[in-house]
Amino acid sequence: MTQxxxxxxxxxxxxxxxLAKKLGLVDADANLSCKEIGDGxxxxVFHITDTATNNGIIIKQAVPYAKVLGESWPLTLKRAAIEANxxxxxxxxxxxxxPQVYYSDEQLAITVMEDLSHLKIVRSGLIAGDSFPLLSQHIGEYVAKTSFYTSDYHLEPSAKKEVARQFTNPELCKITEVFIFTDPFFEELPGDFEVELTDAAKRIWHDQDVILEVAxxxxxxETEQEALLHGDLHTGSIFASETETKVIDPEFAFYGPVGFDLGQYTANLLFQAVSRNGAGKEEIFTQLDEFWRSFEKTYSELWNTHNKSPFRHVTGYLPYLLTKFKRDAFxxxxxxLIRRTIGLSHVADxxxxxxxxxxxxxxxxxxxxGALLIKKREELDVPAVIEWIKQQTLT
Ligand code: SR1
Ligand code: MG
Structure with a gap:
C-alpha cells in the first residue's frame, strides 16, 4: 500500500x-475475485465478484493526484465525496x-456502488459498432431531469444556492478551464497532435473570432450557475446496453451552464459521426436528433408541470431558454471537439x-x-450540423 x-x-x-467483507456488502464466506479495471x-476502480454467483460490486478510489498526469498534478481527494453526493x-x-451508491468514505476517498458490468462503456461500444437504440433518448431525459430539478425553476433559490455551495468544485473545474478552454487555443501552451495537423491548428490559434468566442x-x-451539472458527460462516462443506460463518474459535478453537459455529449457523438461511413454515420445522426428532441421534450414537460417560478407562464420564456441552452451547447x-484533437486528452474514436x-x-x-460551432452557435441547428458533416469527404 502506498501511504x-x-x-x-x-x-x-x-x-x-x-473492505467489501467488512461493509457486509458481500457474503463473508464467499470466494471473491478482484480486478482493477479503471481506464479513466x-x-x-476495483471490480469485486463473487465467483459462485457472479454478483459484484464496484469500489472506486480517488488518489491525491490525476492518475493520467502523475503526482505532478496534485488533486483533491474531496472529488470522491463530490462524486458520491x-x-x-x-x-x-x-x-x-x-447507479446506486452503497457506501462512501471521504477520508479514504472511496465510493462503493452498483456493479454495472453487464453493460458496456458507450465509447468502446460505439467504436466496436454496437447499437444502443435508446441511448440518446435516455441521455436527453437524464440531462433534462437533472438540469431542471436542480435549477431555480424547481428549487427554492436559497435552497439551490446551498446545494451549489456543497458542489463547489474548484480543482476539477480548473482541469476543464485549462484542458478545454485554454491550452488548445494558444500555440505556446501544451498540446498534442500529429504534425500533419499543424496548419489546421494554426488556423484556430490565429482566428481571432474563435479566440474571442472561446473567451x-x-x-x-466559470460564472453561470444554472444547474447541477455532471461536468464530464462524454461517452466514456456512460454505461449502456440495448435497453439500459447509466451515467457514471460525476466527479466534475458543479453548478454551471446547462449547455455544458449538452455540449459534451453532442461533441462526443460528433466524433463518431465524423469517423464513421455510410449507415454507421446515419445511425449517429439519428442519435443526435433523438438526443436533442428528447432533451427539449422532457425539459418542456417539466417546465409545464413542475416549474415553481412566478414567470413560468410568460410567453416566450421557455423558448428563450431552450434557444440559449442550444447556443451554449454548440x-x-x-x-x-478542438481540445480532444489538439489538446492533451484525446479520444479513442x-x-x-x-x-x-x-x-x-x-x-x-x-x-x-469545432471552429464553426464556436463561431456560428447562434444560427446553427442539428440538421445544419448533420448537413455540414455529410459534405465532408475523408479521403
Ligand atoms: C487530466 S484529466 C483529462 C480529462 O479526463 C477527464 O475525463 C476530463 O474529461 C478531463 O478533461
Ligand atoms: Mg471520468
Whole structure:
C-alpha cells in the first residue's frame, strides 16, 4: 500500500476485498475475485465478484493526484465525496439512469456502488459498432431531469444556492478551464497532435473570432450557475446496453451552464459521426436528433408541470431558454471537439482510426467543425450540423 498522508491509504485488490467483507456488502464466506479495471484518467476502480454467483460490486478510489498526469498534478481527494453526493443527488431525480451508491468514505476517498458490468462503456461500444437504440433518448431525459430539478425553476433559490455551495468544485473545474478552454487555443501552451495537423491548428490559434468566442464560453463556464451539472458527460462516462443506460463518474459535478453537459455529449457523438461511413454515420445522426428532441421534450414537460417560478407562464420564456441552452451547447461542443484533437486528452474514436490519411482528414474535420460551432452557435441547428458533416469527404 502506498501511504500519502495519515488518513489515506491506497487500496489493493486484497484490501478492497477485505473492505467489501467488512461493509457486509458481500457474503463473508464467499470466494471473491478482484480486478482493477479503471481506464479513466483520474481514479482506480476495483471490480469485486463473487465467483459462485457472479454478483459484484464496484469500489472506486480517488488518489491525491490525476492518475493520467502523475503526482505532478496534485488533486483533491474531496472529488470522491463530490462524486458520491452527485450520484445520490442525480439518482433522486432519475433513478433509472444513475447507479446506486452503497457506501462512501471521504477520508479514504472511496465510493462503493452498483456493479454495472453487464453493460458496456458507450465509447468502446460505439467504436466496436454496437447499437444502443435508446441511448440518446435516455441521455436527453437524464440531462433534462437533472438540469431542471436542480435549477431555480424547481428549487427554492436559497435552497439551490446551498446545494451549489456543497458542489463547489474548484480543482476539477480548473482541469476543464485549462484542458478545454485554454491550452488548445494558444500555440505556446501544451498540446498534442500529429504534425500533419499543424496548419489546421494554426488556423484556430490565429482566428481571432474563435479566440474571442472561446473567451466568452470560458467565462460562461466559470460564472453561470444554472444547474447541477455532471461536468464530464462524454461517452466514456456512460454505461449502456440495448435497453439500459447509466451515467457514471460525476466527479466534475458543479453548478454551471446547462449547455455544458449538452455540449459534451453532442461533441462526443460528433466524433463518431465524423469517423464513421455510410449507415454507421446515419445511425449517429439519428442519435443526435433523438438526443436533442428528447432533451427539449422532457425539459418542456417539466417546465409545464413542475416549474415553481412566478414567470413560468410568460410567453416566450421557455423558448428563450431552450434557444440559449442550444447556443451554449454548440459552443461548448466546439471547444470539446478542438481540445480532444489538439489538446492533451484525446479520444479513442479518432485515435483508433487505422488509415493515417483518413484519420488526419477526420481530425481536420473535427477542428473545422469545432471552429464553426464556436463561431456560428447562434444560427446553427442539428440538421445544419448533420448537413455540414455529410459534405465532408475523408479521403
Ligand atoms: C487530466 S484529466 C483529462 C480529462 O479526463 C477527464 O475525463 C476530463 O474529461 C478531463 O478533461
Ligand atoms: Mg471520468
Amino acid at each position: 500519502y498522508h495519515s488518513n489515506f491509504t491506497r487500496l489493493t485488490n486484497a484490501t478492497a476485498i477485505i 484518467n483520474l481514479n482506480y 452527485a450520484l445520490i443527488h442525480f439518482r433522486s431525480y432519475c433513478p433509472e439512469f444513475v 466568452k464560453l470560458k467565462q460562461s463556464f 459552443g461548448f461542443a466546439g471547444c470539446e 479518432l485515435n483508433v482510426m487505422e488509415d493515417k490519411e483518413t484519420k488526419i482528414a477526420a481530425k481536420t474535420a473535427t477542428l473545422k467543425l
